[in-house]
Amino acid sequence: MSLKLADYLFTGPFAIGTTEVRANQAPVVYAIIAKGGPAWAPRFRVVDIGASADQGLRFADHPRRGTWVVEAGETIGVYVLDLPRSKFTAADRERIAAQLRNRYDPPRGTVA
Numbered sequence: 001m002s003l004k005l006a007d008y009l010f011t012g013p014f015a016i017g018t019t020e021v022r023a024n025q026a027p028v029v030y031a032i033i034a035k036g037g038p039a040w041a042p043r044f045r046v047v048d049i050g051a052s053a054d055q056g057l058r059f060a061d062h063p064r065r066g067t068w069v070v071e072a073g074e075t076i077g078v079y080v081l082d083l084p085r086s087k088f089t090a091a092d093r094e095r096i097a098a099q100l101r102n103r104y105d106p107p108r109g110t111v112a
Contacts, residue, residue: 013077
């Protein structure tokens with residue numbers, strides 16, 4: 001499944017406990033998304049947005065993982081936007097993540 005945040009198409013959801021961006025993979029901008037509501041009209045809440053370092057990232061060990069709280073009836077997952085090093089710098093990834101944080105105001109923002 002894909003989820004569009006602003007003009008970016010993220011893929012996911014992936015499990016927080018097992019998802020990892022390895023150093024030999026393309027770095028990502030990630031969104032931690034809580035999904036709730038009925039199946040025919042789901043509601044997506046943006047819990048956190050950030051960017052992976054060139055060295056990779058294990059979501060199970062993420063320093064903010066303890067703040068990723070779900071509300072009753074929600075499930076939580078990781079969505080990623082691959083940004084290859086050949087086209088995007090670490091500064092580009094951080095800039096995109098900051099723009100998305102400003103737009104969606106985690107952990108309260110919803111995806112329309």
